[in-house]
Amino acid sequence: MTIKYTPEQKLFHLQAKDTSYIIHIAKDTYPTQLYWGAKIRNADLTDMLGHPYRVFSPLIERQEVFTLDVLPQEYPGYGTGDFREPAFQIQLPNGTCISELHYEGYTIKSGKPTLAGLPSVYTESDDEAVTLVLTLKDALIGLKAELSYTVFVDHNVITRSVRFYNEGSEPIRLLRAFSASVDFPHDQFDFLQLSGAWVRERHIVKRPLDYGKVSVESRRGASSHMQNPFLALLxxxxxxxxxxxxGMSLVYSGNFIAQVDVDQYRTSRAQIGLHPVGFNWHLEPGESFQAPEAVLVFSDSGLGGMSRTYHKLYRTRLVRGKYRDEPRPILINNWEATYFDFTPDKIERIAKAGQELGLELFVLDDGWFGKRNHDDSSLGDWFVNQDKLPNGLTDLADRVNNLGMQFGLWFEPEMVSVDSELYRSHPDWCLHVPDRRRTESRNQLILDYSRADVRSYIIQTISDLLSSANIRYVKWDMNRNMTEVGSALLPPERQQETAHRYILGLYEVMDAITSRFPHILFESCSGGGGRFDPGMLFYMPQTWTSDNTDAVERLKIQYGTSIVYPASTMGSHVSASPNHQVGRVTSLEMRGDVALSGNFGYELDLSTVGDDEKSTIKQQVAFCKEVRSLVQFADFYRLLSPFDGNETAWMFISEDRITALVGYFRVLAEPNPVVTRLRLKSLDPSKDYRLEGTDEIYGGDRLMNAGIQIPVMIGDFQSKMMYFKAI
Structure with missing residues (x-):
């Protein structure tokens, strides 16, 4: 891992673990991409920049065939001869939008700097990474940009970010500020995205590139259920x-775009960053703007190789705090058991039933605050509902603690109900535009986190509550997207900064609260998986993967999520049958097996289940405690895709190749079925493995090359978990 600069050729050779990324300063002016891929020794690829004269491509110099329209640029601008998608665009007071950044210099330093006000991947020591900063400037208007590249010694990862400075005498508007732009010399790729909707998030969608642009994006004020801030080219x-x-993944939780543009010569430009729609950042002289971080991963060992790189990096150098390296507790959540209708005694009965089955954490969901008996009131009134909890949270937490369980709580701190004391006192504290309607969604509005007074109120109120009882877990929810995006405190020229300022404010609030309460396990949620992104994972180590807890639907949701995100970040629970989202009836065994592939828990009324189900749950909980460290910290391999057929399979294997957990799932029964032989991955071929719970022993080479035969299963919705240990 190193960054080498060759001044004679003006070449920067960035080398991550097994990856090379090469930049050339063309004409001493234009940072140009020469290569990104498997590691190579010689960085001088400047002979590959030559091209014939392209008709209608503007020439920078009349006597020479040199045009920005075909140059593979590191950070292309708008309006000076490159007709492809720009990475940045500005507007000057005279109304023009032309800017051209020229190379000025560079610095190389050990380690990786943090980004002001933004989440990012980190290092724990300077010898883990090296960072290159290229300084570019438009001297005519005083606009400076610093392009940052960090390469890692143990990962095939390059992170990129950009910071703009206005060093001129007039204000500048940033209309577009992407985090990364990469040009490829061809279009022979398939574009992979993670798309869907509420309760069917992050399904895998793949399509070939062709002329024109393909993109995924969110303009909802959140990364969204519909798209994920990620793309892959295969x-x-x-x-x-x-x-x-x-792979390109954006460490951000708000509006984004990830796109690839294929031009007339079938070259491809891939970009990721803040969505330009609704973004217009006012830079006064002396001010700067930091764009979010993009995490670029190259794999020459397929999609699985890319995924495992993201998994390890995000698990160990994005997630922070106490729970990064600790097994997560097994919980019971009361939401689907009681919804808004509960009493302290009812809660205690559910918790007691959970404790008897070996569970470790009880989570009180919605309905405990204000006058919250349904979803049309009280958001923002973060004080205890005395009608339901006459002795307060402390009494309820003590009851749960006395059972030997931890106590957790649900919040939705970014929202406010019109029917609330907070809204009646501060109607200007929500996002709104003067003289326009305030559109409600789920009977609620969004607090304006771009305001310092709102942030201070939330930090203090939530901190007081978390200090009032022995709370060890928080589920942080956010259940609507942005409309009428405006702030009462921002001047007219900064109104289109509101959406991004909201996200910056959210990060400030989360950082303050999670720092004050490092012993609390925070789980983010947004109607389930509506904000499952790297930005949130920087503050909260796990996310509620989806409000859909149906085991069959979860196969696609969790499989798709695993393209980028490790199992340790996925909340995955067993719920009631018939399922509350789709009405499907599945066995407790299959529901448990699917949920075991994430942070395990239950969402049902354990006080009413029968003895047979209690016996099964007790076995599931005991098995989870045996394998949860493996699930949360092992390497993950996808074996059979639910998007390709009736079967799904995946496996977890420890880094030392001693233990492996394999999950197999079949959705529908088939008459006279074919025999499935499941071939495992990454075992030690020289070792023998015992299938736990049996006397069967298999060679690692046999399991990988010949496979293991799945026994005959009768009926729909079948599953089998296989736990192997080397002997």
């Missing part, structure tokens, strides 16, 4: 374990 021969894959 070589045409790529599989799970072979072929080249390029």
């Amino acid at each position: 070589s045409k021969d790529a599989t799970e374990e072979t072929g080249e894959v390029y």
Whole structure:
């Protein structure tokens, strides 16, 4: 891992673990991409920049064939000869939008700097990474940009970010500020995205590139259920374990765009960053603007290789705090058991039933505050509902603690109900535009986190509550997207900064609260998986993967989520049957097996289940305690895709290749079915493995090459968990 600069050729050679990224300063002026891929020794690829004269491509110099329209630029601008998608765009007081950034210099330093006010991947020592900063400037208007690149010694990762400075005498408007732009010399890729909707998040969608632009985006004020801030480009021969894959992931929780533009010469430009719609940042002289971080991953071992790189990086150098390296507790949440209708005695009965089955944490969901008996009131009134909890949270937490369980609580701190004391006192504290309606969604409005007074109120109120009882877990929810995006405190020229300022304010609030309460396990939620992104994971180590707890639907949701995110970040629970979202009837065994592939828990009334179900749950909980460290910290391999057929399979294997957990799931029964032989991955071929619970012993080479035969299963919705230990 290193960054080398060769002044004679003006070449920067960035080398991550097994990756090279090469930048050339063309004409001593334009940072140009020469290569991104598997590690190579010689960085001088300038001979590959030559091209014939392109008709209608503007020439920078009349006597020479040199045009920005085909140059593979590191950070292309708008309006000076490159007709492809720009990475940045500005507007000057005279109304013009032309700017051209020229190379001025560079610095190389050990380690990785933090980003002011934004989440980012981190290092724990300077010898883990090296950072290159390229300084570019438009001297005519005084606009400076610093392009930051960090390469990692133990990961095939390059992180990129950009910071703009106005060093001129007039204000500048940033209309577009992408975090990364990468040009490829061809378009022979498949574009992979993670898309869906509420209760069917992050399904895998793959399509070939062709002329024009393909993009995924969110303009909802959140990363969204519909799209994820990620794209991957797969070589045409790529599989799970072979072929080249390029991933781009944005460490951000708000409006974003990830896109690829294929031009007339079939070159491809991939970009990711803040969505330009609704973004217009006012830079006064002396001010600066920091764009979010993009995490770029190259894999020459297929989609699985890319995923495992993201998993390890995000698990160990994005997630922070006490719970990064600790097994997560097994919980019971009362939401689907009681909804808003509960009493302290009812809660205690559910908690007691959970404790008897070996559970470790009880979570009180919605309905405990204000006058909250349904979803049309009291958000913002973060004081105890005395009608339901006459002795307060302390009494309830003590009851749960006396059972030997931890106590957790649900919040939705970003929202306010019109029917609330907070809204009646501060109607200007919500996002709104003067003289326009205040559109409600789920009977609620959004607090304006761009305001310092709102942030201070939330930090103090939530901190007081978390200090009032022995609370060890918080589920932080957010259940609507932004409309009428405006702030009562921002001047007219800064109104289109509101959406981004909201996210910056959210990060400030989360950082303050999680720092004050490091012993609390925070789980983020947004109607389930509506904000499952790297930005949130920087503050909260896990996310409620989806409000859909149906085991069959969760196969696709969790499989798709695993493209980028490790199992340790996924909340995955067993709920009642018939399922409350789709009405499907599935066995407790299958529901448990699917949920075991994440942070395990239950969402049902344990006080009413029968003896047979209690016996099964007790076994599931005991098994989870045996394997949860493996699930949360092991390498993950996808074996059979639910998007390709009736079967799904995946496996977790420890880094030392001693233990492995394999999950197999079949959705529908088939008459006279074919025999499934499941071939495992990454075992030690020289070791023998015992299938726990049996006397069967298999060679690692046999399990990987010949496989293991799945026994005959009768009926729909079947599953099997196989736990192997080397002997």
